[in-house]
Amino acid sequence: MAEFMELEGQDGVRMAWNVVPGTKQEASNCVVPVSAIYTPIKPFPNMPVLPYAPLRCRNCRSVLNPFSIVDFAAKIWICPFCFQRNHFPPHYASISDENLPAELFPQYTTIEYQSPGEASSLPPVFMFVLDTSIIEEEMAFLKSSLSQAIGLLPDNSLVGLITFGTLVHVHELGFGAIPKTYVFKGSKDVSKDQLLEQMSFFLNKPKPTTGVIAGARDGLSSESIARFLLPASECEFALNSVLEELQKDPWPIPADQRATRCTSTALSVAASLLGACVPGSGARIMAFIGGPSTEGPGAIVSKNLSEPIRSHKDLDKDSAPHYHKAVKFYEALAKQLVHQGHVLDLFACALDQVGVAELKVAVERTGGLVVLAESFGHSVFKDSLRRVFQSEDKDLGISSNGIFEINCSKDIKVQGILGPCASLEKKGPLCSDTIVGQGSTSAWKMCGLDQATSLCLIFEIVKKDIPDSTVQSSGNQFYFQFLTYYQHSTGEMRLRVTTLSRRWVAGPGSIQDLIAGFDQEAAAVVMARFVSFKMEIEAEFDPIRWLDKALIHICSRFGDYQKDSPSSFSLSPRFSIFPQFMFHLRRSQFVQVFNNSPDETAYFRMILNRENVANSVVMIQPSLISYSFQSAPEPALLDVAAIAADRILLLDSYFTIVIFHGSTIAQWRKAGYHNQPEHQAFAQLLQAPRGDADAIIKERFPVPRLVICDQHGSQARFLLAKLNPSATYNSDGHHPGGDIIFTDDVSFEVFLDHLQRLAVQ
Numbered sequence: 208m209a210e211f212m213e214l215e216g217q218d219g220v221r222m223a224w225n226v227v228p229g230t231k232q233e234a235s236n237c238v239v240p241v242s243a244i245y246t247p248i249k250p251f252p253n254m255p256v257l258p259y260a261p262l263r264c265r266n267c268r269s270v271l272n273p274f275s276i277v278d279f280a281a282k283i284w285i286c287p288f289c290f291q292r293n294h295f296p297p298h299y300a301s302i303s304d305e306n307l308p309a310e311l312f313p314q315y316t317t318i319e320y321q322s323p324g325e326a327s328s329l330p331p332v333f334m335f336v337l338d339t340s341i342i343e344e345e346m347a348f349l350k351s352s353l354s355q356a357i358g359l360l361p362d363n364s365l366v367g368l369i370t371f372g373t374l375v376h377v378h379e380l381g382f383g384a385i386p387k388t389y390v391f392k393g394s395k396d397v398s399k400d401q402l403l404e405q406m407s408f409f410l411n412k413p414k415p416t417t418g419v420i421a422g423a424r425d426g427l428s429s430e431s432i433a434r435f436l437l438p439a440s441e442c443e444f445a446l447n448s449v450l451e452e453l454q455k456d457p458w459p460i461p462a463d464q465r466a467t468r469c470t471s472t473a474l475s476v477a478a479s480l481l482g483a484c485v486p487g488s489g490a491r492i493m494a495f496i497g498g499p500s501t502e503g504p505g506a507i508v509s510k511n512l513s514e515p516i517r518s519h520k521d522l523d524k525d526s527a528p529h530y531h532k533a534v535k536f537y538e539a540l541a542k543q544l545v546h547q548g549h550v551l552d553l554f555a556c557a558l559d560q561v562g563v564a565e566l567k568v569a570v571e572r573t574g575g576l577v578v579l580a581e582s583f584g585h586s587v588f589k590d591s592l593r594r595v596f597q598s599e600d601k602d603l604g605i606s607s608n609g610i611f612e613i614n615c616s617k618d619i620k621v622q623g624i625l626g627p628c629a630s631l632e633k634k635g636p637l638c639s640d641t642i643v644g645q646g647s648t649s650a651w652k653m654c655g656l657d658q659a660t661s662l663c664l665i666f667e668i669v670k671k672d673i674p675d676s677t678v679q680s681s682g683n684q685f686y687f688q689f690l691t692y693y694q695h696s697t698g699e700m701r702l703r704v705t706t707l708s709r710r711w712v713a714g715p716g717s718i719q720d721l722i723a724g725f726d727q728e729a730a731a732v733v734m735a736r737f738v739s740f741k742m743e744i745e746a747e748f749d750p751i752r753w754l755d756k757a758l759i760h761i762c763s764r765f766g767d768y769q770k771d772s773p774s775s776f777s778l779s780p781r782f783s784i785f786p787q788f789m790f791h792l793r794r795s796q797f798v799q800v801f802n803n804s805p806d807e808t809a810y811f812r813m814i815l816n817r818e819n820v821a822n823s824v825v826m827i828q829p830s831l832i833s834y835s836f837q838s839a840p841e842p843a844l845l846d847v848a849a850i851a852a853d854r855i856l857l858l859d860s861y862f863t864i865v866i867f868h869g870s871t872i873a874q875w876r877k878a879g880y881h882n883q884p885e886h887q888a889f890a891q892l893l894q895a896p897r898g899d900a901d902a903i904i905k906e907r908f909p910v911p912r913l914v915i916c917d918q919h920g921s922q923a924r925f926l927l928a929k930l931n932p933s934a935t936y937n938s939d940g941h942h943p944g945g946d947i948i949f950t951d952d953v954s955f956e957v958f959l960d961h962l963q964r965l966a967v968q
C-alpha cells in the first residue's frame with residue numbers, strides 16, 4: 208500500500224488498477240472498474256508554480272509533460288496522447304537535456320501554471336440565507352455563530368442577507384441607518400425578471416429590451432448591486448444590527464401544523480439575485496436551515512403534522528408525494544447555479560429532516576459544503592462553520608470557478624465522474640456510451656472546490672484485442688492527463704496539470720501483474736461510490752447481491768486455490784483485506800440505508816463522494832484503537848472481542864468518534880482516581896484517547912460528533928453498531944449454490960467462510 212500512497216503524495220491520485228487491464232474483455236473480468244480517485248487541488252508544498260502559460264499540443268490540446276518525447280536538436284516534442292509532433296516556440300530555444308523547463312522534469316508530473324495578468328478582481332461573495340421558522344433558542348445559537356463568522360470574513364468579500372419563514376425577506380444592507388427589506392411570497396417561485404422588477408433595480412433606467420437578463424450584468428448599476436451586496440469591511444455593523452433585531456417567524460402555527468418554511472423560494476431568490484449581480488464570480492449561497500420545507504415548489508412535506516416526513520420505505524414504494532417535484536425543482540436550481548458559477552452550501556441543523564435528500568443535487572453539482580447537525584448549538588455545526596472562515600490554522604483551501612478536463616490515450620474512454628461537479632456537456636471521442644454519474648463529457652464545472660475535494664473517475668477500456676507481437680512488450684503505456692483551472696483562494700487563476708502513465712497488460716500471463724498493481728483501498732472506495740450511485744438511480748437494485756457477486760468474481764479470478772477446495776483458498780496480500788472492506792461496506796450506512804433517514808443517507812453519501820481514499824476507508828471500515836495499562840495504544844480488530852473492562856477504545860467512524868470506557872475504567876473514573884496524585888498513570892490513560900480524538904477533530908470537515916460513553920451505557924450503541932458480531936456466531940452456515948453470501952448481520956468469519964466456498968466453485 209505504501210507505494211500507492213507515495214504516488215498519491217506526488218499526484219493526488221489513487222487508482223484501483225495501477226497496472227491496467229489492456230482490453231475491453233480483460234477489464235470486464237477485473238470487475239472493479241479502471242478508475243481513479245483524484246484530488247485536483249491537493250496541496251503539495253514542493254510543487255512548482257510556473258509564471259507562464261502552458262505549451263499545448265496543436266492537435267489534441269494536451270499540455271506538455273514529462274512523458275512527451277523531446278528532440279532537443281530539432282526543437283520538437285511528440286505528444287504522448289495523439290503522437291502529434293509539435294515545434295517548441297522561440298522562447299524555448301535554449302532547452303537541452305541539461306537545461307529542461309520545469310514541466311519536463313520527470314518528478315513534476317503534477318505542476319501548476321499561473322498566468323500573469325489573469326488575477327481576478329472579483330471579490331468572494333457570501334449570500335447568507337437564514338431560516339427564521341425556528342424556536343428562540345435555536346435562533347440565538349444561529350445568531351451567535353453567524354456574528355462570529357461575519358467577524359472572520361475576508362475584508363474584501365461582499366455579503367448579502369436573505370431571511371425566510373412564511374415569507375422571503377431580502378435585506379437591503381446598503382440603505383444606511385434604517386433597515387429595509389423586500390418581501391416575497393413563499394408559496395410561489397419567483398422568476399429573475401419578477402425579482403428584479405420588484406426590487407426596482409431599473410428604477411432610474413430604461414429596462415433593457417432583451418428578455419435575457421440571466422448572466423448579463425448590463426442594466427444593473429453598481430449602486431443597485433451595492434444595495435444588497437456590501438463589502439464585509441463596511442457592513443459588519445449593519446449586518447450585526449440586522450441580526451440582533453431578527454425575530455423568529457411571527458406567523459402563528461396551529462397546534463396540528465408544522466411551521467411554514469419556504470426554503471426553496473428563498474434559495475431561488477438568492478440564486479437569481481446573485482445571477483443578476485455577480486454572474487461568473489466565486490459566490491456562495493450559505494443556507495442555514497432549521498426544519499422541513501413545507502411551502503413552495505421544494506416542499507418535502509405538507510404543513511399537516513398528521514403527514515409524516517418521507518422515509519426510505521416511502522421513497523422505495525414511490526409513496527413520497529412531494530419528493531419528485533422537489534428534486535426536479537432543485538435540479539433546475541442546480542443548473543442555474545452551475546450556469547452562473549455559484550455554489551450552494553447547506554447547514555442543516557434540526558432534529559427533524561429538513562430536505563437534504565432533495566437539496567443534494569444542488570449542493571453536489573455546485574461543489575457546495577454540507578453540514579448536518581441536530582442543533583445550531585451543537586459543536587458539529589458551530590465548529591464546522593468556524594472552520595469555513597478560519598484561514599490560519601487548518602485552512603480548507605476553498606477555491607472557486609473550477610473547470611476540470613481530461614485527456615487519455617486513445618484506447619481509453621471516460622464513463623463519467625462520481626463526485627461534486629457538473630457536466631459541461633463537452634462531447635467528443637473521449638466519451639464512453641456507458642454513462643456513470645456526470646458523463647457524456649470530457650469537461651466538468653466545479654463551481655466550488657477545496658483542498659479535500661476528490662473526484663472518482665470511471666474509465667472504459669475500448670481496445671478489442673491485442674496483436675500477438677505486443678502482448679509481452681514492456682513498453683505498453685496508457686497516459687492520462689487531468690487539467691484543473693480554478694480560482695485560487697488568493698484570487699489568481701491557476702491551471703493544475705497532472706499527467707500519469709500506467710502500464711497495461713493483456714493475455715494469459717497478465718494476472719500476476721494485475722495483482723501487483725491492485726490498490727485495494729482505492730478499489731473499496733470506488734465500489735462504495737459506485738454502489739451508492741446505483742442505489743440512487745436504479746429501481747429494484749439489490750446492492751448486497753451486486754457487491755457479493757463482484758467479490759466472489761474477484762476472489763475466483765485473483766485467488767489461489769484448487770477447484771472445489773475451500774480450505775485451499777488464499778489471497779495475495781494485495782487483495783487480502785478487500786473482502787473485509789466489502790464486508791463492512793455491506794454493513795455500512797451507505798448500503799444499509801433503512802437504519803437512517805433519507806436526509807442522513809444523502810448526507811453520508813455527499814461526504815463519501817467528495818473525500819479522499821484514506822478518509823473514505825474510515826467511513827467504510829471504522830478504525831479502532833485500544834488503550835490500556837498493559838501496552839501502548841494499539842489498533843484493535845473491529846470486533847466485539849476488543850471490548851474489555853480495563854480498556855478504553857477509540858472508534859473513528861468518520862462522522863462520529865466514540866471514546867468507550869470499559870466498566871472497570873468507568874468505575875475508577877467515577878471514583879475520581881484520576882484526580883489523585885498517586886494515580887497519575889490513570890489520568891494519563893484517560894487523557895490519551897481524548898488527545899487523539901481532538902487531533903482527528905481538528906483535521907476534519909465537517910467536524911465529527913464526539914461521543915464519550917461507558918460499557919453498558921446507552922450511548923455504547925454508537926460503538927456496538929460498528930463492531931463485527933463475532934460473539935453472536937450461531938450459524939450452521941450451509942447455503943449451497945447461491946451467489947448470495949448472506950443477507951443477515953453475520954460475523955466476518957461466516958462471511959469469509961461462504962465467500963471461500965463460492966469462490967472455488
Ligand SMILES: [Zn+2]
Pocket residue numbers: 264265266267268269286287288289290291
Ligand atoms: Zn496531442
